[in-house]
Amino acid sequence: MMLLDKSESGVELTLAFPLPNRMIPGFSGGTGQTSGKPYTYVTKTGRDIGEAYRSIQSDLSRKITFGQASVIVVGEQLAQEGMQSVLEFIAREPRFHINANLFVLNGKAVDLATIPAVFERFPSEILLAYNRDHVTIDATTNDFLKAFYYGGDMILPRLKFEKKKIPSESSAIKNWMGTDGAAIFKQGKLVASLNKNEMRGALWILGQLKDAEISVRSHTDGKNVNYMINRSKTKIHPVINGNQITVYIRTKADASLISCESDVNLQDREQEVRLEKGIEALVEQRMNHAIASVSKAGSDAYQISSYIDWYHPEAWKRISKNWREIYTNQVHFVPQADITIKRTGSVNKPLKIHSPESEDAN
Amino acid sequence: MKKRTYSRKTKGQWPDSHNTEASGDLFEAHIHEITQQLADCSDVVYHSFLAGPDLKCMLIYLHGMIDKKSLQEEVLQGILEVKGHDPVAFRNDLFLRRQLPVANYQVISVEEGISSILEGKALLLVEGESRAIAFPMLSTNKRSIDEPANESTVRGPRESFIESVDVNLSLLRKRIITPDFKTEALHIGRKTQTKILICYLKGVCKPELVHEIKSKLSQIDMDGILGSSYLEEQLDSAPLSPFPQVQYTERPDVATAAILEGRVAIIVDGSPISLLAPVTLFMLLQSAEDYYQRFIAGTWIRWIRYLFVFISLLLPSVYVAITTFHPEMIPTKLLLTITASREVVPFPALIEAFIMEISFEALREAAVRIPKSIGQAVSIIGALIIGTAAVQAGIVSAAMVIIVSFTGIASFIIPHFDLGLAIRLLRFPIMILAGIFGLFGIICGMLILYIHLINLRPFGVPYLAPLTPFVKSDMKDTLVRAPWWMMRKRPTLIGKTLVRQTKDSRKWTPELEENGD
Numbered sequence: 001m002m003l004l005d006k007s008e009s010g011v012e013l014t015l016a017f018p019l020p021n022r023m024i025p026g027f028s029g030g031t032g033q034t035s036g037k038p039y040t041y042v043t044k045t046g047r048d049i050g051e052a053y054r055s056i057q058s059d060l061s062r063k064i065t066f067g068q069a070s071v072i073v074v075g076e077q078l079a080q081e082g083m084q085s086v087l088e089f090i091a092r093e094p095r096f097h098i099n100a101n102l103f104v105l106n107g108k109a110v111d112l113a114t115i116p117a118v119f120e121r122f123p124s125e126i127l128l129a130y131n132r133d134h135v136t137i138d139a140t141t142n143d144f145l146k147a148f149y150y151g152g153d154m155i156l157p158r159l160k161f162e163k164k165k166i167p168s169e170s171s172a173i174k175n176w177m178g179t180d181g182a183a184i185f186k187q188g189k190l191v192a193s194l195n196k197n198e199m200r201g202a203l204w205i206l207g208q209l210k211d212a213e214i215s216v217r218s219h220t221d222g223k224n225v226n227y228m229i230n231r232s233k234t235k236i237h238p239v240i241n242g243n244q245i246t247v248y249i250r251t252k253a254d255a256s257l258i259s260c261e262s263d264v265n266l267q268d269r270e271q272e273v274r275l276e277k278g279i280e281a282l283v284e285q286r287m288n289h290a291i292a293s294v295s296k297a298g299s300d301a302y303q304i305s306s307y308i309d310w311y312h313p314e315a316w317k318r319i320s321k322n323w324r325e326i327y328t329n330q331v332h333f334v335p336q337a338d339i340t341i342k343r344t345g346s347v348n349k350p351l352k353i354h355s356p357e358s359e360d361a362n
Numbered sequence: 363m364k365k366r367t368y369s370r371k372t373k374g375q376w377p378d379s380h381n382t383e384a385s386g387d388l389f390e391a392h393i394h395e396i397t398q399q400l401a402d403c404s405d406v407v408y409h410s411f412l413a414g415p416d417l418k419c420m421l422i423y424l425h426g427m428i429d430k431k432s433l434q435e436e437v438l439q440g441i442l443e444v445k446g447h448d449p450v451a452f453r454n455d456l457f458l459r460r461q462l463p464v465a466n467y468q469v470i471s472v473e474e475g476i477s478s479i480l481e482g483k484a485l486l487l488v489e490g491e492s493r494a495i496a497f498p499m500l501s502t503n504k505r506s507i508d509e510p511a512n513e514s515t516v517r518g519p520r521e522s523f524i525e526s527v528d529v530n531l532s533l534l535r536k537r538i539i540t541p542d543f544k545t546e547a548l549h550i551g552r553k554t555q556t557k558i559l560i561c562y563l564k565g566v567c568k569p570e571l572v573h574e575i576k577s578k579l580s581q582i583d584m585d586g587i588l589g590s591s592y593l594e595e596q597l598d599s600a601p602l603s604p605f606p607q608v609q610y611t612e613r614p615d616v617a618t619a620a621i622l623e624g625r626v627a628i629i630v631d632g633s634p635i636s637l638l639a640p641v642t643l644f645m646l647l648q649s650a651e652d653y654y655q656r657f658i659a660g661t662w663i664r665w666i667r668y669l670f671v672f673i674s675l676l677l678p679s680v681y682v683a684i685t686t687f688h689p690e691m692i693p694t695k696l697l698l699t700i701t702a703s704r705e706v707v708p709f710p711a712l713i714e715a716f717i718m719e720i721s722f723e724a725l726r727e728a729a730v731r732i733p734k735s736i737g738q739a740v741s742i743i744g745a746l747i748i749g750t751a752a753v754q755a756g757i758v759s760a761a762m763v764i765i766v767s768f769t770g771i772a773s774f775i776i777p778h779f780d781l782g783l784a785i786r787l788l789r790f791p792i793m794i795l796a797g798i799f800g801l802f803g804i805i806c807g808m809l810i811l812y813i814h815l816i817n818l819r820p821f822g823v824p825y826l827a828p829l830t831p832f833v834k835s836d837m838k839d840t841l842v843r844a845p846w847w848m849m850r851k852r853p854t855l856i857g858k859t860l861v862r863q864t865k866d867s868r869k870w871t872p873e874l875e876e877n878g879d
Contacts (some may be wrong), residue, residue: 021700067690068697265533 001124002066003109004086005075006290008279009043011085013052014110015064018122019274039122041113049089071127071161072102072141073159075109079183079190083144087188090141099140100133104183104190105159114160116169124300126177130157133211137202147303151323152188155202155301157172184297192297193289204283205249205302205335206325207234213258216278223262227279229339238308240315245326246305249287249335256343257277260350261334267348272341280337287335301329367410392472393420396485399476406479411438413488414446417453419500423484424476429501433484436464437497441486452468460706467497477555504529512779517654519854522612527557527631533614534561534629538621542566550593554586557631558593561617575626575639580635588634599641604787606780608821611639616650620842623852631729640821644829644840645672649777652843667775668841674772675785678719679796679804681765685780687800699761706756712797714758718766719790726770743746828853 003014014033022038042059046052057064074086090096105112117123131138136157147154160180163173182194182202194202203209209232215224232253239246255276264271294301305323309316319326393408398404419441425431444550447453453463457469470478470734475485475494507529510522523530531545542564549555559577562572575597582596594608595601611617614632617627621639628637647667652660685704689697707714725744732740749767753760769789776782788811796801816868818825828836835851838844 018698020698020701020705023698024705065689067688068694070694097690111471 001071001073001122001127002069003041003073003112004074004078005109006081009045010047011052011078011317012043012110012289013049013056014041014113015053015056016041016113016122017064017123037117038230039117042112043110043113045119045301048085059073061350065095066093069095070097070100071124072100073109073112073127075103075105076107078109079156079185081095081318082188083185084188087141087144087292088147091145096141098145100126102141102144102156103159104156105126106161106180111161111175111232112159112177112181116166117147118166118168123177127159130179134203134208137182137206138208146306148188148303150303150309152185153299153300153303154185155194155206156183156185157199160181163172181247184294184299184301186297186299191299194295197286198290198293201286201288202294202302203256204251204337205234205236205290206234207232207251209253211212214255214279214282215280215308216275218264219274219278220261220264222311225260225264225275225332226258227281228258229253229255229327235303236307237309238304240308242313243330245308245319246329247307247331247333249333251283251335251337252286253283253337253339254340254342257341257345261348263352266344266350276339276341279341283337283339287337288333290332291335295328298328300324304331307340315319376720382827388492388804389418390488391422392487392494396422396476396479400479411440411787412701414444414721415449417446417449418489420487421484422479422487423499424479426504427482428484428499432464433497433499434499437462437486437499438483440464443747449490453488456486456488456495457491458490462495462668464497467495469493470496481555482678483722484773500810502526507533507657513611513613513616513650513777515651515654517542518613519615521614523614523617523629523636525632525634526765527559527629530614530629530634530636531561534618534621534627537614537618543621546572546576549575550582550584550715551587552583552585554588554632556587559629561621561627561629563621563774566622567626568624570625571640572586575628579628585652587630587632590628590635590637591628593628593630594637594852597637600832603814603818604735604784605643605818606778606784607641607818610635610637610648610779610780611638612636613650640823642788642827643781643815643825644827646777646781647837652703657843657845660778664841664843670772670775671785672780674769675775675789675792677769677772678715678789678806679766679792679807681761682715682793683796683800685711686797700759703759703761708756711762712793714762715787715793715797716790718758718762719793721768722766722770723786742749807857 001016005012005014006069006334007234016039018039019037040054044052046055053064053187070087073089074083078086090100091098112123115123115126115127120129137155139154139156144156146155150304158180160178161175162178164176165173166176179196181196181199183190184192184194200209200212204212209229211228211230212229212232213226217223217234218225230253232251235250235252237250239248249343260266264275266272291302300323304327305316305320308319365529369379371731387521397408403424405425407421407423407425409423411419411421413419413826421437423432423461441456444452444461446455460467467874470493472487472492472494475487475496478496479485482498482502483496484499484750486495486497488495504526505524508522509520513522521533526543533541540563544562544564547562548558550558560572560575560579578597579593582593584592587593590610594606594610598607600607609620611620619634619639621627625641626639628635628639639741648664649667652664655663684691685700692700704711729737729741749763751765752758773782773786776785792804792807799806816830819872824831829835833854836851836853
């Protein structure tokens with residue numbers, strides 16, 4: 001794991017290393033907690049990443065290899081200054097896995113060194129699991145490098161800390177890490193952020209949603225019907241009509257019923273269709289919020305430029321010179337959701353209490 | 363049939379037959395000559411008797427090599443029953459009209475008589491006759507036909523060749539019933555005069571192949587041929603290559619299949635292993651079992667075998683290369699486990715691999731010679747105690763023990779023992795290359811190996827056929843084992859004619875589908 005911060009003289013680099021001599025199997029020595037954690041962090045500052053890296057290497061008894069670095073966390077200040085130097089170093093190092101995940105942290109990235117690793121062996125595994133389970137945006141170095149060719153606008157996930165007391169850990173208050181929305185980049189610099197709800201809308205647009213929970217109000221009695229959405233697929237398709245660019249964002253997903261408080265008849269297909277329309281309206285609303293926040297920042301974080309280049313290359317050649325202006329003013333987004341309710345769970349009718357007094361011919 | 367000759371140190375005096383007055387002397391002289399040649403051979407029996415019109419006869423044979431019963435019943439009784447009042451008529455009956463009830467006895471000169479005695483025939487000398495009769499009475503103890511020791515199958519026949527070349531030939535003869543099945547005999551070896559049979563199917567086999575084999579074999583000038591492997595070294599076209607260029611088998615059905623494909627089988631007297639030439643790499647990776655199972659099972663087992671050939675050759679090298687030079691190629695969790703287990707080991711990965719591999723080779727060699735009674739206990743000691751103790755003492759890492767044992771198992775999957783040996787040997791240079799140059803070294807080593815294999819052409823057949831040069835119709839038996847009703851042609855590079863069976867041997871199937879359903 002690589003943590004990057006801005007310091008007065010340049011960059012502060014923190015590298016996380018696993019300690020194999022504390023992990024020897026079959027030894028009755030340290031089992032982890034008593035003799036120390038099996039990982040450590042080393043921090044050095046330098047004019048740029050290369051210099052900081054060499055000064056770390058000169059301290060260590062082992063050779064640093066970037067071949068297993070799969071997570072890069074950038075502090076907020078460095079992100080605001082620009083991601084160019086970071087990505088330059090990463091792109092050139094041949095051993096770096098170019099699909100390493102990128103994160104932005106509120107505050108200083110080096111604070112990540114203080115979080116406890118409760119469920120996993122190493123903190124980097126926690127961050128990798130965020131990506132694997134799609135709880136937040138999945139952004140890799142590869143994606144950001146591709147974005148550089150279209151203006152350098154990108155959306156990255158954000159992390160935050162919370163001071164909490166964790167029951168299983170010994171000492172008092174610890175930093176508990178969590179996800180917190182997304183960070184919007186314009187020309188490689190951090191300009192705005194999305195809160196958690198807007199970030200969920202961004203997940204819909206990017207098609208990275210694993211599952212989402214949506215509550216829709218039933219039209220019969222206004223009570224909540226809760227659905228779990230899985231298997232969403234998103235297709236972004238720009239259509240150019242003269243000067244007007246319309247971007248259709250089509251999402252298809254399946255919905256499964258989790259719980260139902262209302263007494264709407266779920267066996268009736270018509271009622272189901274109306275509920276589906278309710279869900280679709282909610283999804284489109286989420287997507288609209290996400291698009292609005294991004295457009296307000298003036299950034300093309302969803303890479304619409306690349307879609308236009310793919311679908312209409314001749315038009316792109318015309319537009320690309322004034323793309324930024326066109327994007328903020330003329331591009332019109334139309335999100336369209338298509339949700340199908342597939343399952344109602346193991347029970348057909350909502351659970352009700354049948355009081356024995358009012359039993360008729362049932 | 364090539365006549366047998368042998369070189370004798372002393373040239374004896376062979377009196378001629380014109381001197382009929384000294385016929386008694388002729389007889390004595392012959393006997394004297396033979397006795398001198400075979401002096402100090404305590405198993406020679408000289409049985410003299412009078413027969414017919416009181417002619418002196420002498421029966422000479424080797425004690426342990428004669429079927430006594432037939433000798434007595436057929437030869438002695440037969441001679442004693444031949445009526446003869448006139449010596450000339452008597453001799454005529456025996457020598458010319460062949461009245462004795464013994465099959466296939468030959469009238470030969472007395473010079474050839476000595477080698478025929480040594481071959482196990484009984485020699486009859488009659489007074490007044492310059493020729494001799496040799497009765498083929500050979501009966502030595504033979505092993506019975508048993509299950510093949512090294513090539514057992516689950517579903518196939520369980521007969522195997524034995525040491526007698528006549529019995530082996532009969533096993534082939536009863537399987538191939540056509541007059542085109544030719545068996546040519548050679549006698550090779552100055553002192554052993556071993557009988558060697560070259561068996562092939564005329565019309566299917568290329569005549570140049572037979573000619574080449576015969577010319578190579580006839581150039582052998584050794585004291586003795588004790589087994590078929592002596593011939594194998596002579597037949598190799600690249601003797602310095604580690605790869606075998608002649609296949610061997612002890613199963614008559616495998617030999618039959620090879621003959622039917624147009625290859626040549628060479629049977630050697632005194633060895634139950636017959637040689638099959640020519641051979642390609644893929645034939646060495648096939649086992650008889652593939653053909654007796656159904657084609658899906660056969661194909662699956664074949665794929666497992668191909669996978670394990672690569673594992674046997676490359677697994678330790680890839681492990682050494684990746685852990686030394688390319689740790690970024692394996693997932694992080696696996697890398698951490700390996701690193702943690704290698705943390706206490708004082709040797710670099712290459713040395714550790716060498717120690718383990720060489721110990722394994724030593725174990726394998728020792729296992730061949732362990733007496734059966736302590737074999738079990740020693741294997742338990744070797745595996746559990748030494749292996750576990752070595753890991754716990756920190757001399758080798760657990761991952762290395764796993765890799766070496768896996769490689770060892772993989773090398774036993776190869777059906778042909780010589781090929782398995784070759785791959786075992788080649789594993790070491792590739793390991794050294796991996797330890798010095800990483801994956802790049804492995805690739806270079808494999809390229810050199812590949813170039814070598816391409817250049818191997820035993821008997822003119824490319825070693826890597828049918829993969830290179832690519833023959834599409836032969837691929838049915840290489841990567842998969844196509845069902846028998848799909849294999850219509852013989853392998854093109856070996857046999858002459860192509861079509862083996864009728865076009866559609868499952869003609870009955872469409873009718874069934876119409877009726878059934």
